[in-house]
Amino acid sequence: MKKIIFNTLLLVLLATAVQAQDKFFTKTGKISFFSSTPMEDIQAHNKTTTSVIDTKTGKMEFAVLMKAFQFEKALMEEHFNENYVESGKFPKASFSGAIVNIGDVDFKKDGTYKVTVKGNLTLHGVTKPVEAPGTIVVKNGVVNAASTFNVAPEDYKIAIPNLVREKIAKQIKVTVDMNYEPLKS
């Protein structure tokens, strides 16, 4: 009788441990954005993105602290936080979605896989559905995910005054570059 209880408990523990290995995470993911106009090029980098990916279901989540975006010019950084994304009110941007073709990716085998990610992007307090192409590279148990897509500030109620309209692109190019490690629990 005791054996049964012990075995069951072991099984339960094992089950949870195995399941947890299906997940990968990072706290140092890179997100950059780039706005290009004939008047001015603006770029910013963030190296502290957190993200978790569930290789079984294909689910992925991202969270990024807006104040951690670093700009070339101090004043741009101040205006970005104060006037545009209002980091005081909306400190984080997040994405919650899934890899649509998760079946095509074998996280146990080295290789490069083309994927499509679909989900909801929340920025400046506004949530919108987005879809983006991406690449997943598996090598020696490490997973890298990369994607490039466009975001229109207008869609997220980020107001740009006429005075600087010419300096900020209507479509901002966002680049995501994540190096995931296995999540051990």
Add this chain to the structure above:
Amino acid sequence: MKKLKFALLLLCLLAYSSSYAQDDLLSLLGEEEETTEYAKASFKTTRVINGHSLENVAGGVMDMKISHRFGMLNSGAYNLFGLDQASIRIGLDYGINDRLMVGFGRSSHNKVYDGFAKLKLLRQSSGKRTMPISLVVLSGVYLKTIEWQQPERDNYFSSRLEYTHQLIVGRKFSEGTTIQFMPTVVHRNLVPTTEDTHDVILIGAAARQKLTKRVAINAEYYYALPDQLSPDRKNSLAIGFDIETGGHVFQLHFTNSTSMIEPGFMTETIGDWGKGDIHFGFNVSRVFTIRKPKKLEG
């Protein structure tokens, strides 16, 4: 026995559901590490109006400031309410790093060359490290190069020099509201009358309130402690607006002071608000990034 089986089954189910029905993947990473967040942009620029604010220019950034004070409003329509006259200061400020800035300038009023250093001792922050206030120390030296009023007497070079030492203590209370206090001492090597003391102690107070994202209203007052200045001297009061456009900040204001440097507006103000001795004036600030921050490399 049945009870036990049931309990085991329940346990299995629970374990199963807790590891699978995890909707919020990010919560698996546990509590986030707290970071220290510094209060930024407590004022739009490094000056409230005449005097300094809590803010420094960022490291590697140069700020060119051109300031005007027109004549007094009560000088009438003949002088277009003061617009016919102007006192000017042209200055350059530079951030050596995020905490230390230096600047120099030249004022037309009394033909003064000035230089200063401004250091942030404490920075208001929240999160991992909490600091309720910001504390800034400012020291300036001022050289009057206007010709001597009495060239026939013995005039010394040292008589042309004045000094200011100031502490600025303040807090950004909310996104829009900042209040600061500025205990100040001005030292004058040469004083105009025997009633004047060489060291003048003043207490300043200033506030800013944002009206919109890009427009703020500022007020600034310097109170000189009694029995230090000749009786015709008034305390400096200024009220104005900051308007921010991209890389420029325009400050438009009304003040009873002609001078735009510390010993000037703190000890030489003779304008009386009540009588309409008010100057309209503006400061234009334009910043240039001279040295790019290292953090972006790689």
